[in-house]
Amino acid sequence: MHINDYQxxxxxxxxxxxxxxxxxxxxxxEIQTQVFSKFLWSNPLHPxxxxxxxxxxxxxxxxxxxxxxxxxxxxxxxxxSGTNSLLMACKTYRDWGRDVKGIxxxxxxxxxxxxxxxEKAADYFQMKIVKIPVNEKKRSVNIKAMRKxxxxxxxxxxxxxxxxxxxxxxxxxxxxKLGKRYNIGVHVDACLGGFVLAFMKAAGFNVPAYDFSxxxxxxxxxxxxxxxxxxxxxxxxxxxxxxxxxxxxxxxxEWTGGIYATPTISGSRPGVLxxxxxxxxxxxxxxxxxxxxxxxxxxxxxxxxGLRQSKGVFVFGDPEVCVVAFGSKEFDIFALGDELAARDWxxxxxxxxxxxxxxxxxxxxxxxxxxxxxxxxxxxxxxxxRSPNWQTTGVGAIYGMAQKxxxxxxxxxxxxxxxxxxYSTKIHSSENGI
Numbered sequence: 011m012h013i014n015d016y017q018x019x020x021x022x023x024x025x026x027x028x029x030x031x032x033x034x035x036x037x038x039x040e041i042q043t044q045v046f047s048k049f050l051w052s053n054p055l056h057p058x059x060x061x062x063x064x065x066x067x068x069x070x071x072x073x074x075x076x077x078x079x080x081x082x083x084x085x086x087x088x089x090x091s092g093t094n095s096l097l098m099a100c101k102t103y104r105d106w107g108r109d110v111k112g113i114x115x116x117x118x119x120x121x122x123x124x125x126x127x128x129e130k131a132a133d134y135f136q137m138k139i140v141k142i143p144v145n146e147k148k149r150s151v152n153i154k155a156m157r158k159x160x161x162x163x164x165x166x167x168x169x170x171x172x173x174x175x176x177x178x179x180x181x182x183x184x185x186x187k188l189g190k191r192y193n194i195g196v197h198v199d200a201c202l203g204g205f206v207l208a209f210m211k212a213a214g215f216n217v218p219a220y221d222f223s224x225x226x227x228x229x230x231x232x233x234x235x236x237x238x239x240x241x242x243x244x245x246x247x248x249x250x251x252x253x254x255x256x257x258x259x260x261x262x263x264e265w266t267g268g269i270y271a272t273p274t275i276s277g278s279r280p281g282v283l284x285x286x287x288x289x290x291x292x293x294x295x296x297x298x299x300x301x302x303x304x305x306x307x308x309x310x311x312x313x314x315x316g317l318r319q320s321k322g323v324f325v326f327g328d329p330e331v332c333v334v335a336f337g338s339k340e341f342d343i344f345a346l347g348d349e350l351a352a353r354d355w356x357x358x359x360x361x362x363x364x365x366x367x368x369x370x371x372x373x374x375x376x377x378x379x380x381x382x383x384x385x386x387x388x389x390x391x392x393x394x395x396r397s398p399n400w401q402t403t404g405v406g407a408i409y410g411m412a413q414k415x416x417x418x419x420x421x422x423x424x425x426x427x428x429x430x431x432x433y434s435t436k437i438h439s440s441e442n443g444i
Contacts, residue, residue, distance in 0.1 A: 027356040029202075029333075029369030033239035038293060042241060045282070045289045052281030055272075063281035066288040070234070073291060074246045077208040078200075078221040078230050085255050086248035087273045088234075088284060092201030093127040095231035095247040098258050098274060100131035100166065102229070102249070103195045105257040107165030111193075119159045120168040121151035122362075123175050125199060128168060138163070149178040149327035157188055164194050171200045171207060171220040175360050175367060176326045177310075177333025179207075183219050186226030195254075197229045201245065202369075203331045204232030209303040210331075212296070222250060229254070237306065237332065239294060239372075240287035243280065305375040306332050313368060316384035322391040326365060335360060335367035341394045344410045345402040349390035355383065361413045 024031045049063065057064040067088050075084045089095045100118060107113035117138040120128050124141075132139040140159045143152050151169065160167075167189050169180040182198055189196035198220055200207060210217040221230060227250065234244040249255040262270040270277075294302070307330070314334045317325050323346070326335040337343050347357055347366050357366045374380065394400050402410060412421050 022356050023354055025373040026354045027371075028358050028367065029236075029371060030356065031373060032236050032371045033290075034373055038239060038290065041289055041293055042286050045286050049282040049285040052285070053278050054281050054284060055278045060281055063284050067284045070284065070288050070291065071246060071248070074232065074234075074248060078204070078232070078248060079223040080248060080250065081222065083251045084222060084248060085252050086246055087255070087258065088287070089245045089247055089274050090243050090276060090279070090283075091235075092125070092199075092231060092233045092245050093130065094275060095201060095233070095245045096125060096127040096197075096199060097131045097134065098247045099197045099229050099231060100128065100137060101135055102254065102257040103166040103197070104135050104137055106195065106254065107163075109257070111165070113163050113165055115163050116165040117161060117163045118166045118168065119156055119164055121156075121170065121173065121180060123149065123151070123173040123178070124168050124170055125174055125201065137165075140164075144178075147327070149173075149176045151180045151185070153181055153184045153188075156185065160188065160192055160194065164192070167194055167196045169196065169198050169220075170202075171198050172203050172329070172331050172333060173199075174202055174333070175365075176335040177203075177329035177331055177367070177369075178327045179218055179220060179331065181218075182227065183224055186224045188226075189228070190226040195228045196226050197231070198227055199231055201231050201233045202236060202333070204230070205234065205237035205239075205299065206303050206306055206332050208232075209296075209299045210307065213300045213303040213307065215303075215307055215330075222248075234287045234290070237302070238287070238290060239302070240290040241283060243283040244287040302372060305372065306370055309375040309380050310334060310370045312380050313370065313383065316380070317387065320384065320388050320391060322395050323387065333367055333369045335365050337363060337365040338391075341391075341400065342402045342410060345394050345400055346387070346390055348402065349393065350386060353386050353390070355386065364410060364413065 052060040052063045054060060054063050054067060070088060071086045089098060104116045107116045117140055118128055118132055119140045119142060121144055122141045123144050129139055142156045142159050144150060145152050167185050169182045169185040171182060172179045186196050207217055207220060221227065230248045232246055234240040234246060235242045260272055310332050314325055314329055317323055317334060317336050322340045323336045323338050343364050343366055344359060347359055350357060357368055360367055415421055
């Protein structure tokens with residue numbers, strides 16, 4: 011097969027995908043292509059060979075420190091993804107808890123709505139994860155329950171701004187108060203919407219306190235490859251002090267190959283992604299991000315308000331940033347997901363409770379797109395409501411069934427099989443190349 015044949019395997023437009031491509035504009039794409047050719051072979055593991063990449067990473071971090079209201083001692087590193095940023099944060103607090111507080115069985119306290127990467131970190135780093143319920147109506151973490159979840163082994167409290175499932179911002183100020191009271195690190199996961207929140211005030215929107223301006227917040231993660239509009243593979247993890255960042259580092263002093271010191275999980279890293287992230291931020295600038303934020307937030311709120319007026323569905327909480335989650339008390343919400351998929355909308359299916367969400371990107375913020383989405387939701391919902399014996403099929407049926415299996419190990423096996431299929435070289439033309 012020719013390389014162009016592989017590009018044509020997909021049948022779903024990325025412009026209609028929830029949280030798939032966050033920018034995709036022609037001008038930025040051309041700039042990124044130029045940057046790629048200049049820094050293709052660069053590797054920040056060799057700063058003496060690629061000093062420009064080293065400087066660009068330092069400048070990206072400094073720009074992000076300023077965006078999130080850090081102080082002179084605030085710092086951070088770039089990572090390959092939001093998951094990697096969260097892994098690094100958890101590793102940092104694990105080691106901090108061990109060295110500073112003598113904790114040998116570290117615990118992370120998170121909301122059930124916090125990203126699954128915290129669970130992955132707990133698995134990787136042998137930490138215990140304590141999951142806290144959310145408020146039924148607001149969908150933000152229950153602060154009283156979080157306080158009760160704290161023990162002498164707690165090394166980290168987590169707040170999301172916003173969280174992935176429903177797009178709700180946790181009460182970061184109250185979480186930070188708990189951190190100060192019990193001398194526990196507080197991490198704000200702004201991986202999804204950090205580059206929207208940072209510009210909301212300048213864009214004319216109210217935004218709750220969530221960053222380093224909140225006393226007690228000790229680290230923040232934000233993905234530049236989402237609303238920062240950088241290519242995939244760009245995230246940042248920020249700390250309120252250099253001393254805390256040191257717990258993220260790994261240094262091998264006895265290796266026969268020399269002293270080996272790395273700031274993140276990876277040794278070699280693609281310097282081209284650092285350069286492209288830097289280029290995105292410099293090209294868009296403050297004015298570009300403010301304009302993008304206006305479009306994202308206005309579109310998100312338009313969809314939220316439109317869904318609230320749509321028969322058969324309801325919106326979870328009061329999302330105000332970039333994600334809207336919705337469910338139904340009158341029909342299987344996954345049936346709606348299947349119908350919308352048939353109209354080329356790629357939404358995220360959620361569980362506990364069953365729901366769908368749309369993550370608004372700049373392609374979705376174009377004129378007429380939100381209106382088309384709401385029109386399709388209304389038409390598909392009415393179609394299902396007119397058929398009381400509607401049977402959910404396809405992916406929706408599988409997702410709904412998976413929630414009802416009490417033995418979660420069976421679900422894990424199904425997921426493992428799905429991952430195995432990702433490595434199949436067979437082509438099934440009717441299934442988007444998978």
